[in-house]
Amino acid sequence: MRIDLCCVGSRFNMYRNAIALLYHGLVGAGHDVTVSQNQIGNAALTIIVPPMAFRVPGLVEELRRRRQPYVVLGIETFDGFSHGQSADAADDVGAFRAFFESASAVLCLFKQDVERYRAISPQPLWLRYGVHPQLEEVADLPDRPVDVFFFGDVEPYPERRRTLQALRSAGLVTDVLDGSSQAPHELIRNARIARAKINLNLAHADHVSPQRVVYLANNRLCCVSNTVPDADGYLTAAHPVISTDRMVEACKAIVADGSWRRLGNEAYDRVSGWTMVETLSAAIDQALVR
Incomplete structure (x- = not known):
């Protein structure tokens, strides 16, 4: 057809x-x-x-x-x-x-x-x-100089600002590509995603964005997310935590023990049947x- x-x-x-x-x-x-x-x-x-x-x-x-x-x-x-x-x-x-x-x-x-x-x-x-094999498109870099990356609008959302500042204050190298409403080309976004050990999902509504979390799992990337209502099960693609403080603790631990690659592979395994x-x-x- x-x-x-x-x-x-x-x-x-x-x-x-x-x-x-x-x-x-x-x-x-x-x-x-x-x-x-x-x-x-x-x-x-x-x-x-x-x-x-x-x-x-x-x-x-x-x-x-x-x-x-x-x-x-x-x-x-x-x-x-x-x-x-x-x-x-x-x-x-x-x-x-x-x-x-x-x-x-x-x-x-x-x-x-x-x-x-x-x-x-x-x-x-x-x-x-x-998921689909053609969406496995983020470069698999062996060395990733950024600890945490977030792509999305920040200024309108105080909790996002607070979380990102808490991560920086904890000593984590934190990169932010603001202004998702202006929708930069995916290569600009993906080049930044590839440099990070952890990618964040900071949901600001009562749902999880599959365009983010499932896409990241499709690329075997570690995604740490806050916890929101999720009747669809999309948080299966991420590593959910229940609060900003727990998010900082989780990111520090993942960076310190190098488990980000394992967590990304495990996320892929959980959604590979979708x-x-x-x-x-x-x-x-x-x-x-x-």
Whole structure:
């Protein structure tokens, strides 16, 4: 089947890990796959990323006119309008409902979203984020001069700032690539990831980001994470701790005893069965049955 992965908006790099995972999974399942941005093609099925695409003027009408099947990838915990928010005065509720009601399915990366979408989507489906050999792309450096690396927005989140400062104060060499909302190219990010013994997941909401923790495990990298609600089991890909103080202690111990490589390999072993070829094949087959 000809499938087009279309990222709508200006944040392709922000969603790049998920788009690449779906691309390789679908190709591995035998589909003819293209990737596009802000342009709906003539594929037999279009997968649209992210759900906020309904805000683009004319998109909903264009999809309705073409009558081609499409599904929406629910890439973050989402109530349809914005991450964790309801509609604001600028939202067209009619376009919002038409976008989701006309979709063949919404593929939800989080179980909690399935019920949220059920009222507006004919078929919300849980799609567990997984692994693929083509996403094993971070260089395996024998020597890593950085103890801890974090990639993400820092300034809006006081707890992230406090944690990073605590790590520095404990004497750990801590590197931060701020500004994930500006979405730097993955090679810029991955070159920094590769230099670090430990990569951090500092969740600021009630879910774990699989684009981060599962991706790191896919690359056999040690990820230390704070603990948040995780109905999907994504923390399986990380080394979770329950507090900032414990995070500092855990990072110091891992750096001191050199266990970061072992922990990364063990994380990979725990998620290696989450293969996206089979997962996506089943989801696409179900999405097209209406």
